[in-house]
Amino acid sequence: MNGRKNNLKDGSALILSVWLLLLTTNIWANYLSIPHFDKSLTQIKQDTTKPVRALDTIPKKTDSVRRIADTIPSKDTVINKIDTVNVPASEDSLDAPVAYKASDSMVLNVPDKKITLFSKANIKYKDMDLSADSIEMDNQKQTVTATYRKDTAGNLVGKPVMLQSGSKMNSDVIKYNFKSQKGITENTMTIQGEMLVIGEKVKKINDKDYFAYRSQFTTCNLDTPHFAFRANKMKMVSQKLAVSGPIHPEFEGVPIPIYLPFGFFPLSQGRHSGILPPQFSQSEQFGLGLEGLGYYKVLNDNFDVTLRSNLYSYGGYSLFATPTYRVRYRYNGSMNLSYQYSRILQSGSKQEFTNSKTYSINWSHTVDSRARPGQTFSANVNIASTKYNQLIPNNPQLNFTNTLSSSISYSKTWGGRYNLTATANHSQNNQTRDINLSLPNLSFTVNTFYPLQKKEFTGTPKWYEKLGIGLNSTAANQMNFKEQDFSLRTLIDTLQWGAQHSIPIQLSLPSLGPLQISPGISYQEKWYSRKMTRTWDSVNYRLDTSVTKGLYRASDVSFSVGINTAMYGMFDKFGKKSPIAAIRHVIRPNVSFSYKPDLGSKFYQNVQVDTAFGKIPNQGHFQRFSYFDGSIYGPPSSGVFGGIGFGIDNNIEAKVRSKKDTANGGLKKVRLIDGFGFTSSYNFIADSFKLAPFSLYIRSTLFEKINITAGATMDPYQTDTFGYRINRYTWQSSQFGMKKSLGRITNGNIAISTSFQSSNVKDKKAAQQKEQALREQGGVLTAEEQQAQLAYARANPAEFADFNVPWSLSVSYSMSFSRSVKPDYSGWQTQTNQNLSWNGDFNLTPKWKVGMNGYYDIKVSKIQQFSMYISREMHCWQLSINVTPVGLYRTFNFTISPKSGILRDLRLNRTRYFYQ
Numbered sequence: 001m002n003g004r005k006n007n008l009k010d011g012s013a014l015i016l017s018v019w020l021l022l023l024t025t026n027i028w029a030n031y032l033s034i035p036h037f038d039k040s041l042t043q044i045k046q047d048t049t050k051p052v053r054a055l056d057t058i059p060k061k062t063d064s065v066r067r068i069a070d071t072i073p074s075k076d077t078v079i080n081k082i083d084t085v086n087v088p089a090s091e092d093s094l095d096a097p098v099a100y101k102a103s104d105s106m107v108l109n110v111p112d113k114k115i116t117l118f119s120k121a122n123i124k125y126k127d128m129d130l131s132a133d134s135i136e137m138d139n140q141k142q143t144v145t146a147t148y149r150k151d152t153a154g155n156l157v158g159k160p161v162m163l164q165s166g167s168k169m170n171s172d173v174i175k176y177n178f179k180s181q182k183g184i185t186e187n188t189m190t191i192q193g194e195m196l197v198i199g200e201k202v203k204k205i206n207d208k209d210y211f212a213y214r215s216q217f218t219t220c221n222l223d224t225p226h227f228a229f230r231a232n233k234m235k236m237v238s239q240k241l242a243v244s245g246p247i248h249p250e251f252e253g254v255p256i257p258i259y260l261p262f263g264f265f266p267l268s269q270g271r272h273s274g275i276l277p278p279q280f281s282q283s284e285q286f287g288l289g290l291e292g293l294g295y296y297k298v299l300n301d302n303f304d305v306t307l308r309s310n311l312y313s314y315g316g317y318s319l320f321a322t323p324t325y326r327v328r329y330r331y332n333g334s335m336n337l338s339y340q341y342s343r344i345l346q347s348g349s350k351q352e353f354t355n356s357k358t359y360s361i362n363w364s365h366t367v368d369s370r371a372r373p374g375q376t377f378s379a380n381v382n383i384a385s386t387k388y389n390q391l392i393p394n395n396p397q398l399n400f401t402n403t404l405s406s407s408i409s410y411s412k413t414w415g416g417r418y419n420l421t422a423t424a425n426h427s428q429n430n431q432t433r434d435i436n437l438s439l440p441n442l443s444f445t446v447n448t449f450y451p452l453q454k455k456e457f458t459g460t461p462k463w464y465e466k467l468g469i470g471l472n473s474t475a476a477n478q479m480n481f482k483e484q485d486f487s488l489r490t491l492i493d494t495l496q497w498g499a500q501h502s503i504p505i506q507l508s509l510p511s512l513g514p515l516q517i518s519p520g521i522s523y524q525e526k527w528y529s530r531k532m533t534r535t536w537d538s539v540n541y542r543l544d545t546s547v548t549k550g551l552y553r554a555s556d557v558s559f560s561v562g563i564n565t566a567m568y569g570m571f572d573k574f575g576k577k578s579p580i581a582a583i584r585h586v587i588r589p590n591v592s593f594s595y596k597p598d599l600g601s602k603f604y605q606n607v608q609v610d611t612a613f614g615k616i617p618n619q620g621h622f623q624r625f626s627y628f629d630g631s632i633y634g635p636p637s638s639g640v641f642g643g644i645g646f647g648i649d650n651n652i653e654a655k656v657r658s659k660k661d662t663a664n665g666g667l668k669k670v671r672l673i674d675g676f677g678f679t680s681s682y683n684f685i686a687d688s689f690k691l692a693p694f695s696l697y698i699r700s701t702l703f704e705k706i707n708i709t710a711g712a713t714m715d716p717y718q719t720d721t722f723g724y725r726i727n728r729y730t731w732q733s734s735q736f737g738m739k740k741s742l743g744r745i746t747n748g749n750i751a752i753s754t755s756f757q758s759s760n761v762k763d764k765k766a767a768q769q770k771e772q773a774l775r776e777q778g779g780v781l782t783a784e785e786q787q788a789q790l791a792y793a794r795a796n797p798a799e800f801a802d803f804n805v806p807w808s809l810s811v812s813y814s815m816s817f818s819r820s821v822k823p824d825y826s827g828w829q830t831q832t833n834q835n836l837s838w839n840g841d842f843n844l845t846p847k848w849k850v851g852m853n854g855y856y857d858i859k860v861s862k863i864q865q866f867s868m869y870i871s872r873e874m875h876c877w878q879l880s881i882n883v884t885p886v887g888l889y890r891t892f893n894f895t896i897s898p899k900s901g902i903l904r905d906l907r908l909n910r911t912r913y914f915y916q
Helices: 013-024 027-031 488-494 761-776 783-795 901-906
Strands: 098-101 105-109 114-125 128-138 143-147 161-164 167-170 173-177 183-192 195-204 209-218 227-237 241-244 247-251 263-266 274-276 279-283 287-300 303-312 317-327 331-345 353-367 375-384 403-414 418-429 434-449 467-482 496-507 516-537 542-564 567-571 580-596 604-608 622-626 641-657 667-683 694-702 706-715 717-719 725-729 744-757 807-821 828-845 848-857 862-874 877-886 889-898 908-915
Touching: 098 128, 128 173, 195 227, 209 241, 227 263, 331 375, 375 418, 467 488, 516 604, 717 744, 889 901
Parallel strands: 279 908
Antiparallel strands: 098 114, 105 114, 114 128, 128 143, 128 161, 143 173, 161 167, 167 183, 173 183, 183 195, 195 209, 209 227, 227 241, 227 247, 241 263, 274 287, 279 287, 287 303, 303 317, 317 331, 331 353, 353 375, 375 403, 403 418, 418 434, 434 467, 467 496, 496 516, 516 542, 542 580, 567 580, 580 641, 604 622, 641 667, 667 694, 694 706, 706 744, 717 725, 744 807, 807 828, 828 848, 848 862, 862 877, 877 889, 889 908
């Protein structure tokens, strides 16, 4: 009989004779307990609770009870009765079918009641799946024996593998009893989650319990593991736990003379409560420390909490509480409550220690969109003391994070037309210690609707039916204060509120050839809660400001007509041998005509701000201020406007010939400049300064690698010697000695970033397959867990080095400048900021990686932060060294730890840091 599943091999007369004998004789079924083979020759089935029916050798019986053909007796009704022939079941029969197969052959030994499968043999019984080179089934003892063979080169072929109840066993020999589900194996390796248990002999008691003799417990998957915990006796409960007697570790086969009286290893997956071990640290300013000591508690399926602490010998400490919650298909979130009591030793100071108390509150909440259709709620709160980030000793990136922000929002939509949004926002600057609270903020929007449009219409709508009207109403409350001035009285004194209402009216007219015309009307009204009045003190020569609270309103209206189009140009005369096939230039000009009456001039005042011409009354520079400067929605616009607004947007692309890509005729589209242009306006009605400043911009991605974004504001008017604008263009002659130019750049910014790395397509595919496997197992992290992992990775980059990428480099540069009036109004000043940051790594060897990152402040010509790391790949172990020689904290960290997450807390750590 061959290994094919559904065919009987011809030519075996002896086996065929035995088969026919079994089919025609009931005596063999009573005295020989050889399983009956079905037509597929793949199953063995015997039922100990019902009579055995040997194919067609026993007369079929439909029922042992009288069977009536019709419920109403008639003359034709016949009652049939057939006696049942009861066949006694064999005592050694099985209670479930056994499916088996082999690729080479199957040998049936009738006298000994044995079946032997050769080459790639496989047996399936209930939840047990056994594969080996050869398997022998003993029907009389109801056992199977699986083993391997050696090829001509002496290599092992077909080592037995057994899968049952989620556990996997690889052995040299496996003996298993079908009925008792007990078994014994030799030289066995079983996988329990991330753990590997290797035993000289393993005894299986049932489908979940095992006993191991001379066992090794490790996470290294090599035949000779780099490290292991050895024990003579061990008991395992599959996917739950392992308990051993006296145990000791060994490295590279060398035992370590450290013995423990017993070993306890959790093997179950998922969340489990337990103690979180600390790591040791040392600092001259904080003393000796235990960092990360805590406890993780699982309260139920939806809620858990992590408690951690940092303890230092000089008296400082930090406490952290991180509860998380989740309800599937409804919402999930987490909080992080932190409190720091920092006690820092001072050198060369009269005060021995500097004490400070800081706190931090983080809350993240997300609602599943399927929970309540039409409603959304989200929260991202990040509030902390302004010195909190500076006093964290082991995170150099966080030490220079000087801005914090928070937002909480709720929105509801009715029928897709009306929308209500409520938000609460917070922002703070850790350098200036300014805190801004904006809550609650309300916004009500009516989406554009068309009152002249018919409810039911056919064909193309009329032009007047495209008249659309909308509504945007917002209300906000705002409080600004210094951290040290925080109190209820301060909140009340600095509270200001405001509201804004806007009614846009738009009409879409039919296109006039390539031109698109869009007229519009907009009405806007603003409400204010306070009014600021500035006056010049001619006695003390200073500018005084007074605030009056109340309800004030200002309105504005504008009329506009916009025209826009697009023009295309292409140059393709480069020649057939040129790598560039063509260059295309797209120009999108836009012009708008608008009129706005002067409804806001009454809310402005001209006030003297200095004594530039000596201490003479009314002699100095004057500036124009609004009574509502600094308000939530800004002051209303002043002056009448009747003019045009104009702008041009450009896009340049190229088509290059590609030798690798033959699609589209071998032409590949390359973006040269994504967009560049300008916008401005000209007011015909104004008596001075008719031309508005030009807003310039450019954005591009060169070679699909270098991202460039730049912008600037160019003022077309000259200034006097004090920096104040005068009504004279820059391209005209100047009485103050200024050179002719197109304009003055008053502010601008540029940002350039790029990243390069070597890649391997196989590694990418492996990463994608791993990510897909995690999704299928439900192991994808939540957004909060991802952020926590990223924060830990940024603080310890060496532990997460990717050796599959030989090198990588990311560089970014940013520069910004702006011209603003001085705080005392004595003139103008230019503020400039420039910085350069980088992040990169490379492999010294396939097992050694070096990386570094830093931040250089060009304005002060100083490296503000620099850190580097060295990582060593050790198969199942990871060695990492993190050093920060420049920064608020100078740190040194040495860590060697197993890669396995279940043994991560067994790391050896040495940390030292110095506060500056």
